[in-house]
Amino acid sequence: MNIRLYQESDAKSVSYLWNQVFPDNPSHNAPRLVITKKLKVQPLFFVAEKDSAIGHEGTALRAIVGTIMAGYDGHRGWLYTVAVTPQHRRQGIGSKLVQHAESALIAMGCPKINLQVRASNAEVVAFYKKLGYFTEERITHGKTSQIACWSVLEYLPLPSKLTDVPV
Numbered sequence: 001m002n003i004r005l006y007q008e009s010d011a012k013s014v015s016y017l018w019n020q021v022f023p024d025n026p027s028h029n030a031p032r033l034v035i036t037k038k039l040k041v042q043p044l045f046f047v048a049e050k051d052s053a054i055g056h057e058g059t060a061l062r063a064i065v066g067t068i069m070a071g072y073d074g075h076r077g078w079l080y081t082v083a084v085t086p087q088h089r090r091q092g093i094g095s096k097l098v099q100h101a102e103s104a105l106i107a108m109g110c111p112k113i114n115l116q117v118r119a120s121n122a123e124v125v126a127f128y129k130k131l132g133y134f135t136e137e138r139i140t141h142g143k144t145s146q147i148a149c150w151s152v153l154e155y156l157p158l159p160s161k162l163t164d165v166p167v
Contacts, residue, residue: 001093002062003100006045011035013064014047021083028144034069034081044070044104048084048093066093070101077102077110098131116140 015031038045048066066084070077079101084094105113115133117124
């Protein structure tokens with residue numbers, strides 16, 4: 001298995017994986033939209049790939065079997081979209097992706113890493129607990145911006161600066 005930075009040629013495979021792993025994601029988390037917006041801000045977007053077959057020229061064909069995005073704002077790091085194909089789970093791929101992203105964040109000087117898990121997803125809570133994460137007594141609030149709604153509905157490019165946002 002190899003972990004590397006996301007490349008544009010991975011878009012179709014990553015979209016398929018996310019739609020498979022996160023079938024009930026809200027529309028503002030549409031893969032194409034998330035990927036485009038993430039890469040404009042920070043390239044901490046990694047994919048795990050494995051040999052899947054041998055091509056006609058004898059070269060290994062590789063398939064994307066997992067993803068992770070990470071972000072660091074100078075105060076806290078975050079992990080997002082940790083996804084592993086169902087047929088490749090329980091092989092250490094998710095753990096290796098998390099460790100890879102953690103290493104990248106730590107190299108940037110990140111003192112603390114956060115992530116969010118749906119409260120109903122006990123299996124994923126247990127996964128992160130094994131990796132040393134713990135539940136903090138916090139309440140998470142969220143708000144979808146008009147920019148996210150506009151982008152989802154029309155896949156509009158985001159404004160280059162907030163002064164370009166119509167009021």
